Amino acid sequence: MSTSSGSPESWISSFCGLLGHEYFAEVSEDFIEDDFNLTGLQNQVPMYKEALEMILDVEPEEDEEEEEEEEEEEDEEEDEDNDVEMRDENGNSVPYRRGAERRHMKVANDITEIESSAELLYGLIHQRFITSRPGIQQMADKYELQHFGSCPRVFCNQARVLPVGCNDIPGQETVKLFCPSCLDVYTPPNSRFQSVDGAFFGTTFGCLFFMTFPEFDVSAKGDPLNLAATHPAYAAPSPTSQAATNPAAAETVKHSRSSSLTSTPVTATVNPNLPASLTPEPLPVQPSHLNGIATSNLAPGLGPGRIHEPRIYGFRVSERSKTGPRMKWLRMRPADMNELDESRRWHDSYGGTEDDVQIGGGGENGGAQVEVPSGRRKKAARSRKRGVGVMDPGAVNGGGLEAL
């Protein structure tokens, strides 16, 4: 058995084909058949064995050979005392037949229960699968095909979102959508997703995805909503230009030339195409990478020009008014991204080196950074190890992690 491309009637493909299950990846059978990946799930799922058989489509069929049925029967007898008693009362003449009938009735009665157990089990396996290499790749394909929709926030410019959970324990919360452009989570627009458990996607997947695929440019392409026409303040160039010191970002600036020309850029001072008179306060050279990710990919939907400015008859509502804005901080992002380079700022002030507080390397685009405050090192190291089984952290390109 290779990957998920089984027969179209497999339980897994029919589950993923159900209405409201559009976000699910098809977990490959070899992933499920590897016991290591199922560690600990036995205790979380009632009727675990039956549920697993259902998922893998290995449930015995009605028209099976009698001999096989006998074996099944004996297995059942070992498991259930009831069967043994029944047989003692009824003698030996028709035990198998009766047993078979009873088994079919039992199947009919329990089928819905097993079905829901199978869905729970599949969901929990799915949570693990999508943080594995083949699983995250499958989700990347779905992401590129826009299967998850886009951010409802106006200033995110239709940035593509990912399904995530806000809890890893099933039964707590429904699936949400994570937007990499504003680093916030939203309720899916369609009510059919309100019956999908968020734990089936889990809390880790969203961020791990963008750490695994740093090449996905999450910044908005162009200006699909034509916000530039709305107000000069909203015409700020794509924050990508902040990283215009590297060639890739400079290219992006060229692509969005039309918006740069009509705008009063706040951050485009590094753009050499603009005359000096249009660039008010020159910013220091912007880092291309910061804290393990490309600067242009860090919340590009936030910051100057991407914050709602309340107005009454054209006048800004003052912060000092009772109705004044109080939530702007939530959508802020520094014009000078060097402000986020905490370790450099700290060491500029207090001396020392970055290695003092970081485990697992780091550097501009290094491996996974686990930043650990003193006294918490052990816990962090252990947790990091735990991650290895599911996803080799070495495969994670950039992106630092912090202890709780």
Place this chain on the structure above:
Amino acid sequence: MGYLEFFWALSPLDLVRETFVHIHAWLSERTVDPDEAEFLADMNRKVDWNDDVEKDEFIGLMEYFHERSSSSEDLSWPEVFISSRGNEYFCEIDEDYLTDRFNLTGLNTDVQYYQYALDLVTDVFDLDCDDDMREQIEKSARHLYGLVHARYITTTRGLAKMLEKYKKGDFGKCPRVTCNAHPLLPTGMADLPHVQSVKLYCGKCEDLYNPKSSRHANIDGAYFGTSFQNILFQVYPALIPEKTIERYQPRVFGFKVHAAAALERWQSSKREEMQERLRETGMEKCFKEDVELEDDMEEDEEEVAGLDGADDVLAE
């Protein structure tokens, strides 16, 4: 069966499925004529009953259907406009307001066939003209009504009407998880027409969202304007929602992600700077957490004072 044809023409099949059940229930309360019976049978055949319906799409459709089925000849032009599909965000402008020329100052330059459009809106239109012309005037009338609407909803009466709709949740709920389905308000990002479509404003996170349904994507934001929601909260300060510093924190295997956490810390410092600026106005306790913290302090001051890691605990 005019309205049924209309219904068919406008409704994509996927919207029809659940609607059908309700239409059926509604029709069964009165006599079903042969045309309707045929329509229902036809629907049964055509619709794939395995599809789902977005809730607001469904409600919109049902309202539209009911509106169509009631004798629309008796309705005034504004009544028809308000109950049309896609116009759910509008409230009905008082006739007094609409007929007071003062309120329409300056709009004649912006609206084609202004006088005819005004006649149509005020139901005194009696021009004999061809269908094309009629359609042009109809379009102008909708534009005129929208522009007057933006002015009307900042009046006392208009605010009260929009408030009613807000309380009913007619404008939808904030999609941001932390906002806990707080009701939205329609808003424009510009006061000039033809610039930007209507957006939705959440008073809790103070941000703008795109309407879920595509039928609102063509409604001009200028028909609501940039001031309305701010005036509403000034006139009804009790409605200002409680703000919270609670937020989503991206995590990987339980760890905060460094890049996002650094931004979050920077944003928190900006928030504290704002609260510092507000201190002299006495409004620095603007978040739910400030109030709660104060309450806790009063209740068990000593315990909190003795707890070294209190901040850590709160932050978790």
